[in-house]
Amino acid sequence: MSSALSADSVADFRENGFYILPGFLSAAECDALIAQSKTLANAKNGEYRPALNPHRENPAFATLMKDPKLVGMVERLVGGKASGLQTQWFFGRPGTKGFSVHQDNFFVEAGAPEAFVSTWLALNDTSIENGTIFVFPGAHKEGLLPVRPLAKVAAAGQDYNANNEECVVPARYRRVDVAVPKGTLVFLDSLAPHGSYDNISSDSWRYVMLNNYIRSGIAFRPGNSAKREEIPLYD
Numbered sequence: 567m568s569s570a571l572s573a574d575s576v577a578d579f580r581e582n583g584f585y586i587l588p589g590f591l592s593a594a595e596c597d598a599l600i601a602q603s604k605t606l607a608n609a610k611n612g613e614y615r616p617a618l619n620p621h622r623e624n625p626a627f628a629t630l631m632k633d634p635k636l637v638g639m640v641e642r643l644v645g646g647k648a649s650g651l652q653t654q655w656f657f658g659r660p661g662t663k664g665f666s667v668h669q670d671n672f673f674v675e676a677g678a679p680e681a682f683v684s685t686w687l688a689l690n691d692t693s694i695e696n697g698t699i700f701v702f703p704g705a706h707k708e709g710l711l712p713v714r715p716l717a718k719v720a721a722a723g724q725d726y727n728a729n730n731e732e733c734v735v736p737a738r739y740r741r742v743d744v745a746v747p748k749g750t751l752v753f754l755d756s757l758a759p760h761g762s763y764d765n766i767s768s769d770s771w772r773y774v775m776l777n778n779y780i781r782s783g784i785a786f787r788p789g790n791s792a793k794r795e796e797i798p799l800y801d
């Protein structure tokens with residue numbers, strides 16, 4: 567695994583609302599985590615919907631959330647001691663619908679948005695075709711954006727709340743696709759609008775682990791399905 571965040575990387579994150587760190591996991595480490603995902607209930611039932619809080623089902627996911635290098639970088643971004651809040655595992659089976667544009671703090675309502683970050687970890691190479699994410703550099707500075715409801719669509723393999731609404735990003739921000747190699751970690755500001763493409767590939771699953779972290783002691787919304795709680799990161 568690599569590396570700590572440099573001052574330039576932190577400045578980049580603050581300016582753009584996201585930061586891409588290639589090479590966080592080796593190919594072997596990615597493959598080991600993908601193998602562990604086959605133990606999750608949402609794989610075993612054949613539906614392959616995103617697994618909410620896989621760290622509660624399999625300790626491999628808790629170990630990754632608590633990885634000291636990862637926690638060190640997160641603590642730099644949240645400005646103090648961090649706690650985990652939630653984990654999510656995306657199988658991204660071919661045909662899976664993308665996630666509508668949203669800001670993570672729309673759901674989490676962290677009392678201090680700058681003290682809440684997400685990490686999006688690609689376990690295989692991602693592309694527009696297999697449903698990678700996109701971001702809008704700088705748009706996190708707008709604060710919480712308005713949302714509009716979306717017409718519900720059947721979405722096999724996707725989170726039930728992924729397409730209830732979308733946030734409205736002012737037209738002056740350009741959309742940037744985040745197509746990254748296997749093992750790349752993407753840090754997301756809690757107010758960074760982002761979404762993902764439909765997986766239109768014929769055979770490329772898009773495996774991703776998403777973690778949410780908050781500066782310890784900051785208020786947040788537990789949520790009805792996520793049931794978020796502060797997770798200690800030091801055992």
Ligand SMILES: O=C(O)CCC(=O)C(=O)O
Nearest residue numbers: 656665699761762774776
């Ligand atoms: O990886 C994706 O499809 C997007 C997931 C996401 O942005 C989220 O759950 O907050």
